[in-house]
Amino acid sequence: MDPGLLRSLSRGQMADGMAEVIKYGLIRDLALLEQVEKKTYDLEWILERCVRIKTAVVSLDEKDSGERMLLNFGHTLGHALEKATGFQTYTHGEAVAVGMAAAAAIGERLGLSAAGTADRVRRLLADYQLPVSAPLSADELLDAVRSDKKRLAGRIYYVLLRQPGEAFLLPMEMDKLDQAVHEVWNHV
Ligand SMILES: [Zn+2]
Numbered sequence: 069m070d071p072g073l074l075r076s077l078s079r080g081q082m083a084d085g086m087a088e089v090i091k092y093g094l095i096r097d098l099a100l101l102e103q104v105e106k107k108t109y110d111l112e113w114i115l116e117r118c119v120r121i122k123t124a125v126v127s128l129d130e131k132d133s134g135e136r137m138l139l140n141f142g143h144t145l146g147h148a149l150e151k152a153t154g155f156q157t158y159t160h161g162e163a164v165a166v167g168m169a170a171a172a173a174i175g176e177r178l179g180l181s182a183a184g185t186a187d188r189v190r191r192l193l194a195d196y197q198l199p200v201s202a203p204l205s206a207d208e209l210l211d212a213v214r215s216d217k218k219r220l221a222g223r224i225y226y227v228l229l230r231q232p233g234e235a236f237l238l239p240m241e242m243d244k245l246d247q248a249v250h251e252v253w254n255h256v
Pocket of ligand 1: 088143
């Protein structure tokens with residue numbers, strides 16, 4: 069969070085961190101998202117904004133609303149991708165970018181996200197040189213999701229976008245997620 073340190077990072081490392089900034093914009097903050105799209109932001113402003121969102125989401129969660137899980141947007145498939153590729157091929161931010169692109173596509177596919185959401189997400193990620201797909205099969209990815217989520221007894225709290233700037237949780241049986249991933253994975 070030290071702006072001095074952040075400014076010393078390479079472009080690739082910055083892009084990696086921007087994946088999480090984009091995540092905050094997508095789940096909660098349209099103004100942040102728009103600044104990031106236009107690249108007119110100031111780094112300190114972004115940091116403050118992200119901390120505010122995290123604090124708000126985490127403090128709401130004291131009432132056990134599950135809000136904190138919104139911070140996992142892009143992370144269910146992102147973690148699975150990291151795991152399936154042995155934590156070698158993708159940085160965390162890159163894997164989360166792929167996860168966010170897939171989640172946005174799944175939301176549209178299920179008719180739960182506003183039309184155009186997935187395109188906007190993909191365009192923004194690509195603009196920051198972040199990947200939006202990965203060359204492995206849906207089954208390889210889903211095997212990694214299953215091994216990652218064994219504690220939840222077959223049900224996943226999947227984070228989807230109602231529209232850019234607004235996320236919600238959808239409890240999904242593993243077979244339903246399996247089907248949705250097959251429908252969008254490598255079809256975008
Ligand atoms: Zn993360």
